[in-house]
Amino acid sequence: MENFVLYNPVRILFGKGQTANIDGQLPKDARVLVTYGGGSILRNGVLNEVRTALGTRHVVLFGGIEPNPHYETLIKALPVIEREGINFLLAVGGGSVIDGTKFIAAAACFPGEDKWDLIRHREEHPVQAALPLGTVLTISATGSEMNSAAVVSKAETQEKFGLHSDLLFPQFSVVDPAHTLSLPMRQVANGVVDAFVHVVEQYLTFPVGAMVQDEFAEGLLRTLVDIGPRIMADPSDVDLRANLAMAAMLALNGLIGCGVPSDWATHRIGHEITALFGLDHALTLAIVLPHLLRDQQVYKRGKLVQCGERVFGITAGSPEERANAAIARIEQFLQQMMGAIRLRDYGITLDDASEIWRRFEVRNWHQGERGNIDGKAVQRILTAAL
Incomplete structure (x- = not known):
């Protein structure tokens, strides 16, 4: 730690x-x-x-x-x-x-x-x-x-x-x-996804022996995966809303990020998508995250395997297969909450998206827990997200 x-x-x-x-x-x-x-x-x-x-x-x-x-x-x-x-x-x-x-x-x-x-x-x-x-x-x-x-x-x-x-x-x-009961369901779904990605970006990096922080993060992820669809099916359930409120607070109040590396590249890329094209913040996260995880899978494999087992119950296959299965489950959950999560679904072309990796290059940004998500990596990620 x-x-x-x-x-x-x-x-x-x-x-x-x-x-x-x-x-x-x-x-x-x-x-x-x-x-x-x-x-x-x-x-x-x-x-x-x-x-x-x-x-x-x-x-x-x-x-x-x-x-x-x-x-x-x-x-x-x-x-x-x-x-x-x-x-x-x-x-x-x-x-x-x-x-x-x-x-x-x-x-x-x-x-x-x-x-x-x-x-x-x-x-x-x-x-x-x-x-x-x-x-x-x-x-x-x-x-x-x-x-x-x-x-x-x-x-x-x-x-x-x-x-x-x-x-x-x-x-x-x-x-x-x-x-929160009078909110449009689009905003509720956005909230679930935003909280989920906050946890992921402080958890899916590399192991540092932070057992307590990992357990907290995994509990939050399991809770969000469980209650997100249930809230969408029963918007009037105040108890579910209370658990979402707790999960969203604990996702970004500093606790689960203590003593662990973090990777805010999904947010950084998502912010650029919102700034340029006006998409909802949580939607940009849902678009970017699965492809960033695939691009960085070899570096995040240990925690992806751990996430797959402890959050989604994935225990079969090689470490690479289990890591890929965990990413697929994350993507499935994001699609379940948000619907379409491809850039092309919102009229964004590869040429449009090129401004984002250009900004990364001009600003000399190196994101991620290893500092290896630069303009070229963003180009790969957004090309895959098209």
Whole structure:
């Protein structure tokens, strides 16, 4: 097991009716900017719960944050914060709203004129200060409610990048599974796949003797493979939604990534697909992952064999055959959740996709746990994904 430092200060308020308890999590004199997305919280009663819980505090609404939140939208919150004297942010929504709110929290305290520097040039401009924030989760997917990372897109340049800082941990997050019941099933499926791939990218690398982390990761994968199709078949089952909420949080709250190598290449490639072609984030992961695993199978074989046995019950065949069988089962699960998972199914040609590996080459990116997923590897992976 590798050395690690684990830090996670987020207070989770989990379960039905927990929104009412946010009153005790904010200062009584807080001036709150409530951020949200397309407006579903106005229709399904969640905003009313939040406003009731906030009581007499000064509250200002800021909506319209997109899936894959746009920098151009987020910076519009900054003059509102200044004008209204906002000193606390409350994100009410899914991962995109929470990610966007984390960026707003950092940008509001960043003295530079170009706030995009926090994202695109984060090494030179690390987050030095941020407004405090909390979240009320409505979509179980990204784990952003319990981590300090955010991903933001810039529509002008068709770029999508992330930032990370301990200053961007939410102070608290309300996770009421009932808040997810009104979601379109496409978003539910996206959430299952996003959580699944988060686990895979911290697990399917190479063995380092991290028995506890492996057991946690395998348990999460088994759970998602089990409950994903069941939720799609019975969307009203709150107990299943509660287990999805737990799995999504634990998939990316830092725990299973402690002391193990990780491989975020699927996410990095997927971000480029979203930035260029607008596909849902989870869909891009489902498109890329099976072909990345096949391309890297020889390097990941030990963990693929372990995954096949412990998650899917695959015990017959040579190590290579068992590794390939595990990949096939992963691909089958992703297809079951998402449907079509080929680039051509969404009108993306090989010529279109070439911009992605060109960006890898220009930026000299080397992704994966071994740093061997470069532009040429991306070309192989996306050609296979066509």
